[in-house]
Amino acid sequence: MSVDFNAIYPWSDIQAVTIDGQAMVKIPAFYVKVGKAADGTTAAGRKCYWISDKPRSGFHLHPSFMRAGKAIPCFYFGGYEASADGSKAASLAGKSPWVNITIGNSRAACAARNTGTGDQAGWHLNNVYERSAISLLMMIELGTADVQTAINSGNVSTNGAAATGGTKAVWRNIHEFWGNVDEWVDGMKFNNYAVSMWDNKGNQTYVTTGATVPSGSGAIIKDMWETSGESFDLNDVFVPKTTTSGAGNYGSDGVWSNNGSDNVLDVSGSWADGARAGAFLFVAYNSASAAHGTIGFRLAKYPES
DSSP states (O other): OOOOGGSSTTTTGGGEEETTTTTEEEOOOOOOEEEEEOTTTTTTSSSHHHHHHSSTTOOEEGGGGTEEEEEEEEEEEESSOOOEETTEEOOOOOOOOOOOOHHHHHHHHTTTTOOOSSGGGGGEOBBBBHHHOOOOOHHHHHHHSSSHHHHHHOOOSSSSSSEEEETSOEETTTEOOSSSSSSEEEEEEEEEEEEEEOOOSSSEEEEEEEEOOOOEEEEEEEEEEOOTTTTTGGGSSOEEEEEEOOOOTTTBBEEEEEOOOEEEEEEOOOOOOGGGTEEEEEEEOOOTTTOOTTEEEEEOOOOOO
């Protein structure tokens, strides 16, 4: 049966918008439930996600729509990988991705757009909850986590980055969400493979999760963590738990990690990652002081008034 996602919330309300001259995509708030499909269904026993436009029993507001303990109606995500607008990060087509920058300087470049109120407020480096919300909506609409096969590989087997918007890897006006340069993502860090992440109330306070990222250099992701606790639920994000040498449950997306004490997260997959790039590629390998020619970042914005 064919489903018209353009007629179903929240997909129906995902919109390309221009804010402060930047090409952004509005992601409207939604509620989510995670569990196993009931017996007697074609997916019996399999992990499933349900999406709702309003509170329902067993559902919770996805934490990408929480800020400082309060619900927000949406967030805005860069339609393009960040490029340089002087000292400010930009989201524009046809630009060179801004690479060779640390995660800290990426935060600063995004925050540099905060020069006032309204359109000039709420700018920030995209975070793990925002990224995961988009990955979830994408996976449900496509019916697969393998976005390279479902849409396009992007720029993954060349000698350098393409200009922003220069590939066919695009979903609902979000370009190169995978496959061009890796992207720094805020809200998650690693200490000897152990995962800490922002609390799910939007306070940006790190909590320990008890999860560890598997050691690997491009191993294929098999399963994700499902651990939950006070102020966090790993079902709301996508953190690799196990890997495989065969077919994974997330396409051929890979995981890279090491036992560093101050590692941070980058995702997406660069022009050199081949089939391992994708919406769920996960890199817990680089320290907060790292800067590479393959790693850029992306703007996001809260709906400030």
